[in-house]
Amino acid sequence: SVPCTPWPASVLPSEFSNVRTVTFESSDLDRQNYFHYMGTAPIRYVVSDEAPRYELSALPGAKPTITIDGETARVRFVVPDDIRSRYVQPSLTLYGPALTALTADGARSHIMYTAKDQPSLQVTTTKSGASVGVTGGAIAQLMVHGTGSADVGGASVGELNVMAEQGLVVTAGTVRTLTIMQPDVCPAGESKSKATGVYVESVTSGKITYNG
DSSP states (O other): OOOOOOOOOEEOOGGGGGOOEEEEEEOOOOTTSHHHHHOOOOEEEEEOSSOOEEEEESOTTOEEEEEEETTEEEEEEEOOOOGGGGTSOOEEEEEEOOOSEEEEOSTTOEEEEEOOSEEEEEEEEOSTTOEEEEEEEEEEEEEEEESSEEEEEEEEEEEEEEEEOTTOEEEEEEEEEEEEEOOOOOOTTOOGGGOOEEEEEEEEEEEEEEOO
């Protein structure tokens, strides 16, 4: 049998209430592990007015490591090599204050940010396989940069600014204004999988700024 009962919620240090910028790192799982192919363990961050805490659902041995330095924190989710993880997908959910910036730092990091109304948010993906999803609330100004992918279609975004490296893919719903800075040249034979793209449903102001 495989234990899959979620662990009890754990209280985060009170200093976490002051955090505004978080870098998330998920460990890459071993090749024998099913989730090596499906993507690494997801991390969800939920904006909450309650005391900061986290909830973990995983096999024994999986744990988050959280370091705090003033308004900056780093969250690392380490999942042990265990063949049973092909049947129980580990997950980590954190509840804390609204962030001004978040970074997905890992080859297969998958971060889901559940927002409330906030004036701004910066999203960064540092690796081509990293992804960030943003849902809930209204964000007046949202900036996405790096490589990898970001789906912000689940949030109401006023101004969307994209500063793309090669391979970044951004998806959004209806936005008010759209500004894009992205490479418009690439080496010969560049794989289509590394193509850069921005996909939005509509721009209500009718104004799009592309590479200045």
